Amino acid sequence: MEWKTKITELLQIKYPIVQGGLAYLAYADLAAAVSKAGGLGQITAMSLKDGEELRNEIKRVRQMTSKPFGVNFAIGQHDRPYEHMVEVAIEEKVPVISVTGGNPKGVLDMVKDHPIKKLVLVAAQRQAEKAEELGADAVMVVGQEGGGHLGRGDIGTLVLTPKVVDHVSIPVIASGGIVDGRGMMAALALGAEGIEMGTRFIATKECIDAHPEYKRAILDADEHATVVIKRSIGAPARAIKNDWTDQILEIEAKQEGYESLKNHISGEANKRYIHNGNEMAGFGWAGQGSARINDVPTVEELFHTMMQEAENIRKKWD
Ligand SMILES: Cc1cc2nc3c(=O)[nH]c(=O)nc-3n(C[C@H](O)[C@H](O)[C@H](O)COP(=O)(O)O)c2cc1C
Numbered sequence: 001m002e003w004k005t006k007i008t009e010l011l012q013i014k015y016p017i018v019q020g021g022l023a024y025l026a027y028a029d030l031a032a033a034v035s036k037a038g039g040l041g042q043i044t045a046m047s048l049k050d051g052e053e054l055r056n057e058i059k060r061v062r063q064m065t066s067k068p069f070g071v072n073f074a075i076g077q078h079d080r081p082y083e084h085m086v087e088v089a090i091e092e093k094v095p096v097i098s099v100t101g102g103n104p105k106g107v108l109d110m111v112k113d114h115p116i117k118k119l120v121l122v123a124a125q126r127q128a129e130k131a132e133e134l135g136a137d138a139v140m141v142v143g144q145e146g147g148g149h150l151g152r153g154d155i156g157t158l159v160l161t162p163k164v165v166d167h168v169s170i171p172v173i174a175s176g177g178i179v180d181g182r183g184m185m186a187a188l189a190l191g192a193e194g195i196e197m198g199t200r201f202i203a204t205k206e207c208i209d210a211h212p213e214y215k216r217a218i219l220d221a222d223e224h225a226t227v228v229i230k231r232s233i234g235a236p237a238r239a240i241k242n243d244w245t246d247q248i249l250e251i252e253a254k255q256e257g258y259e260s261l262k263n264h265i266s267g268e269a270n271k272r273y274i275h276n277g278n279e280m281a282g283f284g285w286a287g288q289g290s291a292r293i294n295d296v297p298t299v300e301e302l303f304h305t306m307m308q309e310a311e312n313i314r315k316k317w318d
Contacts, residue, residue, distance in 0.1 A: 001311050006171040007194030010117060010137060011096060012068050014038030015303055016194030017184070018119070018140065018173055019201050021072030021098060023047050023148070023285070024271055025209050026201075028060035030299075033206035035067040037300040040096060042070040046080075051088040058092045068095040070119070074149075076101030086110045098140065101149065108134050119173070121196075123151025128164040128172070138171040139164065140196045145177030147199040147287030149237040150228070158190070165191035179289040181309025199287040205298045213277035214284045217242075221290035229283070230265060233258050240286045242279050244269065 005016045017039035019026065026044040034041030043057045054071070061069050071089045075082050086107055089097055093115075099107045100121035108118055112135055120131035121140045128139045141164045143157025144150050151160075157176040165172045174187035175196035187195045202210050203218050217225075217240045227241040232252040239245050248264045263269065265283075273282030297305070 001307065001314075003307075005188070005193040007138060007173060010171060011040050011194075013040050015307065016173075016188075017303065017306075018042070018070070018098075018194060018196040020121075020140075020148075020175060020196045020198035021074055021100065022198055022201065022207075023074065024267070024274060025207055026072070027209060028057045028064065030201060030204070030207050030209075031057075031069050032061045032064035033204070033299040034201065035061070035069045036065040037298075037303045038067075039299070039303065040068060040070055042072045042096075042098060044072045044074065045085045045089070046072075046074045046082065048085075051084045054085050054088045055092060058088070058094060070094065070096035070098055070117075072098045072100070073107055074101040075099060075104075075107065082107070083110065090114050090116070104131060104136070105134050108136065121175070122164070123160070124153055124155070125160075125163050125167050127151075128168050132168045132170050136170060138173055138193070139168060140173040140175050141192075142196070143174075143176030144228075144238075145288040146175060147226070147238050147290075148285040149235060150176075152234065152236060154236075157187075161187060161190040161192050177287055177289045179292050181306040181311075182313065183289070184306060185310050185313045197289075198285075199289050200293060200302070201299070202286065203293050203296050204302060205296060209275060211273070211275055211277035213279060214240075214274045215296055217279075217284070218286055218290045218293055219296070221286070221293075223288055223291040225290060226286055226288055230261075233261065237285060238287055239283045240290070242273075242283065244273070244279065244281065244283045248283070 007016045015038045019034040021044040031041030096117040098119040120136040161174040171193035173194040174192035179200040269282045272278045274284040
């Protein structure tokens, strides 16, 4: 079956599926697997030490596939400069970049004279309009079901997606809680031109940096198995609920601010769980869609199943 949407056209991909930036998980292996299978894979730049590491990951993707891929810049959550990383993406002529976590203007201005497609991840209509004004080629809209950082407004994907579709003229990619062909077709029915998935890609064979315990927690999850942390510091984000996130919520209840929380929510605490499986000493981001993930396929198998589901829905609708 042919999949042609404004997003497949814009990004030159076979299926309208983008792999979200995944901190400390989305390196070349996953990005290349997603792109090779017909979606848009992404390398998460801010998980890397420096520009040379990014250059190396970009080269590794190109050794594995000639298909388009992206580099994700989560600029707000890391207290470090990103400009040198964007320079590398420009020098290496990456086909696509995505920006999240802060005002995208700096990154968009840097790449605007280059043939790079620009995606901006937003969680509110106002942010989507701003991104369009600043020159984004498409927006990814993440609803509150999603894994990782969310909007402060707690708006679900089902409401946010059509709201944004109706207020911008650039294509919209729906994100948050989508894990299968049913979710993809629902997003397209809402007016999205594509989908972004994060959590679903953690439970794939090619997500080699995710510890088996983390993958197992996603497979075992029900719809109550995730929790929003960091709300008290204005940066709500959804993680798998465990002892460590219980401790985080206890600290947050005391309202003592970032300093009292920083060791618990650090990148190191994140890696202790997602890389080492140490659930007593760390946390891992995941969305509510975990409740509907029951296997660990290859990305190619995942897309195959999703497209079959989507095809069955199309037949039903005809
Ligand atoms: C483990 C994990 C790490 C994430 N890290 C990033 C990141 O570094 N940059 C980014 O733009 N989004 C990040 N996100 C958000 C995803 O790109 C995506 O928007 C989100 O996962 C969509 O919701 P879903 O998990 O329900 O598919 C992360 C999400 C998860 C689950």
